[in-house]
Amino acid sequence: MKKLAGILTTTIAAAALFLGANTVANADTTITVGASAAPHAEILRHVQPKLKKEGINLKIKVFDDYIMPNKALANGEIDANYFQHIPFLKDWNKKNHGTLVDAGNIHLEPIGVYSKKYKSLKKLPKNAKVYVSSNVSDYGRVLKLFKDAGLITLKKGTKLETATFNDIKKNKRNITFKHTFEAKLMPKLYESNEADATVINSNYAVQAGLKPAKDAxxxxxxxxxxxxxxxxxKGDQKKPAIKKLVKVLKSKSTQKWINNKYNGAVLPVGNKK
Incomplete structure (x- = not known):
């Protein structure tokens, strides 16, 4: 009887070990990604079912600014984030002695200039006042828009990734660029109509109900x-779960969905890194 009980106990224990190991093997890998509310979190929610089929349980943590997502990632509170571009990431790493890296480019949010007073950038008058956010990494993008409109020239050798308003060589209409505002405040400043023009990142423009392709x-x-x-x-870009996340986001079906969903406000970058 004791021998039989021993055999049963051993069999049960072995079965429990097998079931436990099998459960671990079949368990989904959970990753938490920090993101801006729109369009980043919306895009992530779209791919959640696809990732689930790949064995990835995607959790999304929404941030309403450009400050906390990198801090949360560096502190290990999240596994990845989705809200920034390379110049912003490089600038953050430099200022914070960080080692965060790019796991893959997904989309472009074209930065735009908005005005309730003028229908074209070229129509801005002399001594116009333009509001810009305090994100230094975006200054080159802003300067290029004004340069392409023929309103300013830049000093020889200026690199857009590191450009500031001090790199303006000739300001043909004596435009004042006021750049002391948080990026998330720009839509409210636009609505206030205080400035002649306001520069807004597309994610905040979309959240505010603006249509960049039409309204900018x-x-x-x-x-x-x-x-x-x-x-x-650094190093996590090689993890299978992160690779699957990037692959699904860069897939043709997801990129097509982005095109249809945002109608020019968000532009997929395809299979570029």
């Missing part, structure tokens, strides 16, 4: 190098 008086082109990316801690 000047809009960045798809050829811009400021694509938004998945950022991770």
């Amino acid at each position: 008086i000047a809009l960045e082109k798809k050829s811009s190098p400021y694509a938004n990316l998945i950022a991770v801690q």
Whole structure:
């Protein structure tokens, strides 16, 4: 009887170990990605079912600014974030001695200039006042829009990724660029109609109900190098779950969905890194 009980106990224990190991093997990998509310979190929610089929349980943590997502990633509170472009990431790493890296570019949010007073950037008058956010990494994008409109020239050798308003060589209409505002406040400043024009990042423009392709008086082109990316801690870009996340986001079906969903406000970058 004791021998039989021993055999049963051993069999049950072995079965429990097998079931436990099998459960672990079949368990989904969970990753948490920090993101801006729109369009980043919306895009992530769209791919959640696809990732589930790949064995990835995607959790999304929404941030309403450009400050906390990188801090949360660096501190290990999240596994990745999706809200920024390469110049912003490089600037953050430099200022914070960070080692965050790019796991893959997903889309471009063309930065735009908006005005309730003028229908074209070229129509801005002398001594016009333009509001710009305090994101230094976006200054080159802003300067290019005004340069392309023929309103300013830049000093020889100026690199857009590191450009500031001090790099303006000739300000043909004596435009004042006031750049002390948080990026998320720009739509409210536009609505206040205080300035002659306001520069707004597309994610905040979309959240505020604006349609960049229709409402902006000047809009960045798809050829811009400021694509938004998945950022991770150094080394994590090689993790299978992160690779699957990037692959699904860069898939033709997801990129097509982005095109249809945002109608020019968000531009997919395809299979570029």
